Amino acid sequence: MHYAYELCTGLANAGADVTLVTTDDYELSGYPHNFRVETRLHLWKVVDSRSVPIPSPGIMAKAWRRFWRTGRRVLRFARLLGQWVHLTNYLIAQKPDVVLLGRFYFPGVSLFFQKLQRHGLILADVCHEYEFRDPNLSRINAVIDQVMSLFEKTVYKVFSAVFIHGEINLEPFLTRLDIPRERVHIIQHGVSSLFFSQAQNTGIAERYGIEASDRVVLFFGNLRVSKGVPDLLRAFALIEESDKYQTKLVVAGYPTQSVDVFELRELAGDLGIEQRVIFDIRYIPNQAVSELMHLATVVVFPYLSATQSGPLMIAHAFGRPVIATSVGNFPEVVKDGCTGFLVPPASPPALAEAIRKILADPGLAKKMGDDAKAISERLYCWNTVAREMLTVFEKITSGPGVLAKTTSSAKQVRTALR
Incomplete structure (x- = not known):
C-alpha cells in the first residue's frame, strides 16, 4: 500500500x-x-x-x-x-x-x-x-x-x-x-517519504532491551523463505562479541505462511545465539519504522532470490549501510563498497565477513550510510x-x-x- x-x-x-x-x-x-x-x-x-x-x-x-x-x-x-x-x-x-x-x-x-x-x-x-x-x-x-x-x-x-x-x-x-x-x-x-513524516517514538529500543552502546544488525521486511533469514542467523552465529560492544540481531517483519517462526527460533537456540537475537514477528507500524531504522548499525538482506526490495530502499533513505546478496536488481541499487556490500546468496561466511567489516569501522558505516542517502535522494x-x-x-x-x-x-x- x-x-x-x-x-x-x-x-x-x-x-x-x-x-x-x-x-x-x-x-x-x-x-x-x-x-x-x-x-x-x-x-x-x-x-x-x-x-x-x-x-x-x-x-x-x-x-x-x-x-x-x-x-x-x-x-x-x-x-x-x-x-x-x-x-x-x-x-x-x-x-x-x-x-x-x-x-x-x-x-x-x-x-x-x-x-x-x-x-x-x-x-x-x-x-x-x-x-x-x-x-x-x-x-x-x-x-x-x-x-x-x-x-x-x-x-x-x-x-x-x-x-x-x-x-x-x-x-x-x-x-x-x-x-x-x-x-x-x-x-x-x-523511496518512500511516509516513514519520515509519520515517525513517532514508540519505545522500540525499550521493547527490545537495546542499550545505546549496542550494535544492531537488522533484518526488516516480510518474512519469506526466499529472503534467507536462516542464512542470516548462521552468519550472525559466526560473529564474536567484543568487550566494548554488545551486538544484537533484530528480525522484524510479518511472516508469510511458508515461514515457520518456531523453526527460526529453534535454529537460533541451536546456534547458541538466542540471547542475542530479537524476533519482532508482526507488521511493523509506519510510525515505528523510523525508530527501527535509527537503531540499526547495518541492515541486511540475505535474499536467496528477488527482483527488487522496498525495505532496501527504505534503509538507503534513512542513511543506513546495507549488506545484500547479489540477486535481482540489488547489484544496480547497492554500490558495492560505497553504500554497502554485496555477497553471494546462501553464503553465511561471506555474509558474516561483510557484517564484521561494518561493525568494526563506525567511520565506514557512517560514510556508506551518507552515500546511500545521497544516492537515494538523487536517483529514486x-x-x-x-x-x-x-x-x-x-x-x-x-x-x-x-x-x-x-x-x-x-x-x-x-x-x-x-
Whole structure:
C-alpha cells in the first residue's frame, strides 16, 4: 500500500488526475492526499501490527494449519471473484484513460481484463514479481500456483505497457513471459517519504532491551523463505562479541505462511545465539519504522532470490549501510563498497565477513550510510518515476487506433490505480 500511495502522489504531482481504488481497510486514510481514494473493495485484512503468536510445533499442528489455510484460500477465492466483478463494472462506468494494476492472484482475472478491453479501456501493469519464489504448504495450493504460473505467461498480452524494476530484470522477464519488448518499460523503485513524516517514538529500543552502546544488525521486511533469514542467523552465529560492544540481531517483519517462526527460533537456540537475537514477528507500524531504522548499525538482506526490495530502499533513505546478496536488481541499487556490500546468496561466511567489516569501522558505516542517502535522494524520487510513467501513458493513449479520451498532454491523463 505504501508503494501505491507514493506512486499516486507522484503522478498527481506531475499533473495526472488520479484515483486509487483500494480496500475498505485502507491503512493510509489519515495521511495527506493529493489524489482521490475509492475504498470500494471488500476483502480481508492481510496483516496485523500485533505480535504474531508462535505456532505450535508438531506434525498434527502443522497438518491442521495447512488444512485451515487451504480452506481459507478457497473461500477467499470466491470472495475475490465477486470483488473483481464489482471492480470491472466500476471501471467501465468511470472510463479512465489508463487502468494501472499491480499483481493479480488468480487465472480467471483474464476474463475481466478482456471485458475491460472490449469497452475501450487501456490497461497497464507494474510487475513487482514475475515468478513464485516460496514453496507452498499444501498440494492444492502448489497446483494453484502452477496454474497461475502458466496463466501469467500469456495474460500480459492484454497490457499496453508493463513496468518492471531494474534493467537486470528485463531479460528474465521477457524470457518467462509472452510480451513484446516494446511494451516493457524499466522504472526505479522510489523511496518512500511516509516513514519520515509519520515517525513517532514508540519505545522500540525499550521493547527490545537495546542499550545505546549496542550494535544492531537488522533484518526488516516480510518474512519469506526466499529472503534467507536462516542464512542470516548462521552468519550472525559466526560473529564474536567484543568487550566494548554488545551486538544484537533484530528480525522484524510479518511472516508469510511458508515461514515457520518456531523453526527460526529453534535454529537460533541451536546456534547458541538466542540471547542475542530479537524476533519482532508482526507488521511493523509506519510510525515505528523510523525508530527501527535509527537503531540499526547495518541492515541486511540475505535474499536467496528477488527482483527488487522496498525495505532496501527504505534503509538507503534513512542513511543506513546495507549488506545484500547479489540477486535481482540489488547489484544496480547497492554500490558495492560505497553504500554497502554485496555477497553471494546462501553464503553465511561471506555474509558474516561483510557484517564484521561494518561493525568494526563506525567511520565506514557512517560514510556508506551518507552515500546511500545521497544516492537515494538523487536517483529514486517518486516524482521522477511518475513523470517517466506519464510519458508512457501519453504514448499509449494517443497511438493510432487507440480509443483514448486524452489529447496531446500527459498531464490530462485520468488514471485509475488498483
